[in-house]
Amino acid sequence: MSKLLEAQEILKTIGLPPAQYNEMSALTFLAICNIKENDNWANATKQSLGVTKGIMIFVNENYNKNYAPNTRETFRRNVLHQFVQARLVDYNPDNPNLPVNSPRAHYAITNEFLEVVKTYKTKGWNNSVKKFISIVGKLSEVYLKERELIQIPVKLANGDIIKLSAGKHNEVQAAIVEQFAPRFANGGTLLYLGDTAKKDLYVNEEKLKELGIPIDQHSKLPDVVIFDSERSWLFLIEAVTSHGPVSPKRIVELEEFLKNCKIGKVYVTAFPDMSEFKKHSSNIAWDTEVWLMEVPDHMIHFNGDRFMGPR
Numbered sequence: 001m002s003k004l005l006e007a008q009e010i011l012k013t014i015g016l017p018p019a020q021y022n023e024m025s026a027l028t029f030l031a032i033c034n035i036k037e038n039d040n041w042a043n044a045t046k047q048s049l050g051v052t053k054g055i056m057i058f059v060n061e062n063y064n065k066n067y068a069p070n071t072r073e074t075f076r077r078n079v080l081h082q083f084v085q086a087r088l089v090d091y092n093p094d095n096p097n098l099p100v101n102s103p104r105a106h107y108a109i110t111n112e113f114l115e116v117v118k119t120y121k122t123k124g125w126n127n128s129v130k131k132f133i134s135i136v137g138k139l140s141e142v143y144l145k146e147r148e149l150i151q152i153p154v155k156l157a158n159g160d161i162i163k164l165s166a167g168k169h170n171e172v173q174a175a176i177v178e179q180f181a182p183r184f185a186n187g188g189t190l191l192y193l194g195d196t197a198k199k200d201l202y203v204n205e206e207k208l209k210e211l212g213i214p215i216d217q218h219s220k221l222p223d224v225v226i227f228d229s230e231r232s233w234l235f236l237i238e239a240v241t242s243h244g245p246v247s248p249k250r251i252v253e254l255e256e257f258l259k260n261c262k263i264g265k266v267y268v269t270a271f272p273d274m275s276e277f278k279k280h281s282s283n284i285a286w287d288t289e290v291w292l293m294e295v296p297d298h299m300i301h302f303n304g305d306r307f308m309g310p311r
Helices: 003-013 023-033 051-063 069-085 111-117 125-136 139-149 168-184 205-210 248-257 274-283
Strands: 089-091 107-109 152-155 161-164 189-193 224-228 233-239 264-271 289-292 299-301
Touching: 003 023, 023 051, 023 069, 023 107, 051 069, 069 089, 069 107, 107 111, 111 125, 152 168, 161 168, 168 189, 168 224, 168 233, 168 264, 168 289, 189 205, 248 264, 264 274, 274 289
Parallel strands: 233 264, 264 289
Antiparallel strands: 089 107, 152 161, 189 224, 224 233, 289 299
């Protein structure tokens, strides 16, 4: 196994989230430990390194990965900050009083983790990992708890509550369920709700199947699907914070996907505000609707002869 893969295995075993045992993280870890391809982990050493003139030079010279100079902030924000949180490395151990933006800022492996690393591929590895985790915990579990704390609760028409991961896109989706549906869809039944972290967070498979909507191809469904049983209307809603309005191309795709669904379809693009809507207005299909989260009582109709309803 290459040293890169071994480094990833160590970081994964110690309890880091996937984003912190990717290639950049593993290479950073190798630099911090001063481990080259033919070195033994038992010979890992503690050395203080800056990002540009330390870690990035080590990675380039020993692993032939030539990162651009402007990548240094990615190393700091996406790797080293998390390593510090997980107690794998210390920040400015040689001079803790350095200002945050000091050009002499540096990182070094903690004494505790260095002892763990030296046991990799030995009989003492499992025990040293367990001891380290029992003392400092797993960063992956800490992050999971933090994500749970900032999740967005969404109250359905029947009183049930589901939780979306944090983010602007999901804020718009929550508003669609809680504000758009009562105003414009008669508080209809939610059939599908995606999530940026889990594509098929909520799926009413029984009702989708009853309406002739394929339930094994969730990736083709829009972000939110709501059924108004009183009018027999199916609301197909895309939440847009950066891309993906109901464009002419998207209409063609959805019409083909829903060819066995015979009830009336209402296509809606939901935006957080007027500013975001303006960015995409030229790509919105005619005979569709637009709803803005910031003015929930109003609709924008991309129709010339009628207001909202199936074609």
